[in-house]
Amino acid sequence: MPELPEVEVTCQGIRPYLLNHAITQVVVRQPQLRWPVPTQALKKHLTDQPVLAITRRGKYIVIHVPSEHLIIHLGMSGNLRILPQDTAIRKHDHFDCLLSSGYVLRLNDPRRFGAILWTKGPLAEFPQLKKLGPEPFSAAFSAKYLQQIASKHKVPIKALIMNAASVVGVGNIYASESLFMAKINPQRPAHSLTDKDCVRLHKAIQKILANAIQKGGTTLKDFSQSDGKPGYFKQELKVYGRKDEPCKKCHTNIIGIQLGQRSTYYCPSCQV
DNA sequence: CGTAGCGCCTGCCGGC
DNA sequence: TGCCGGCAGGCGCTAC
Incomplete structure (x- = not known):
């Protein structure tokens, strides 16, 4: 959850x-x-x-x-x-x-x-x-750091950012959302990302997580805040859970695939 | 070493 | 109505 x-x-x-x-x-x-x-x-x-x-x-x-x-x-x-x-x-x-x-x-x-x-x-x-990697809002998690770890791994970039040894806190929802914001296809081998890709992804991860915190998190079904209220970030989701629905930017249908046994969503047109 | 795949649990939903 | 497979926001363990 x-x-x-x-x-x-x-x-x-x-x-x-x-x-x-x-x-x-x-x-x-x-x-x-x-x-x-x-x-x-x-x-x-x-x-x-x-x-x-x-x-x-x-x-x-x-x-x-x-x-x-x-x-x-x-x-x-x-x-x-x-x-x-x-x-x-x-x-x-x-x-x-x-x-x-x-x-x-x-x-x-x-x-x-x-x-x-x-x-x-x-x-x-x-x-x-x-074993945990840097906090996403810490100085240790810099664009340069992301470039360095990306260059060393051939796993799909989505798997890399979901690995807590790379950076903590990015789970299945926000990995898909961050990659959409950064316009990067989740299947790309991490080492194929350019430095510019890493700069965009680094910024996207921070923006997506900060916005989700501000909205009280994402309630899909069972998450609630400690007072029982739902989180309101669900309305902000651009790709997660939106298989076969139109991309909010270009209206191409969102693709849903399995990547490393996790459901993964992306826009085939916006994310290259 | 890095990587892929499995398993831990319960609940829910869709298809038959 | 019931059964069955598949899926679910995480993460550690194993085998290669």
Whole structure:
């Protein structure tokens, strides 16, 4: 479900309800997520701890308590909501953090591809975070950097930008949308991109992600912001999910293909 | 090493 | 109405 914009919107939504409030209780109803949930460690180390910060690294949400970190990944179908503590439990409500603010932070994740992790050590050394490439809005993610990695790989450019080791946060929707904005065919081998292509793609990735965050993310079916409202970027999608519909620029029908087992959309006329 | 393909799960939708 | 295949916003593991 979530790519970087949806995760960022989730962080922004939950922050006021967590920051400077204490975690009063941790409830794990389903310990089998992508990795086993470290239930005992969570209960022992998070209970009665104040939340000092909520940050994001790639698609991971990091909740900081004194000298430890709770790390949450939403996988494909995960959703974090802020709810009154007496809200009835629904199917797939796997994890709760009760808060001194009177609310509960609740994870619902039907497909259980998400994760609840915990670490005491430095965040940068945490295995899942250690492998991640630069943040798309950081100085490290420059047009020059994109040129360098593109020149070294022959995989389709869409696969390259979706690989979190290249740059974090670009998932299946925004990869297609960024490539449309940059006028690049998603199937092009990464090393075939010119420097100018990379400059356009770099800018497109940043613009698409920033605009999606500003619109509250993309709701296709099950994503909602932490207050339950949908994201409004769906209306902005130019190619994703628009197979056989006319391109908004040139009216050629949008093509839908499978690329690396992921559905991929592009305009055969605008994207070369 | 880079790359391709599979599998983890549940839910939903369209076709028969 | 029910069954079945295919598909879904992510990502790690395996084999080559």
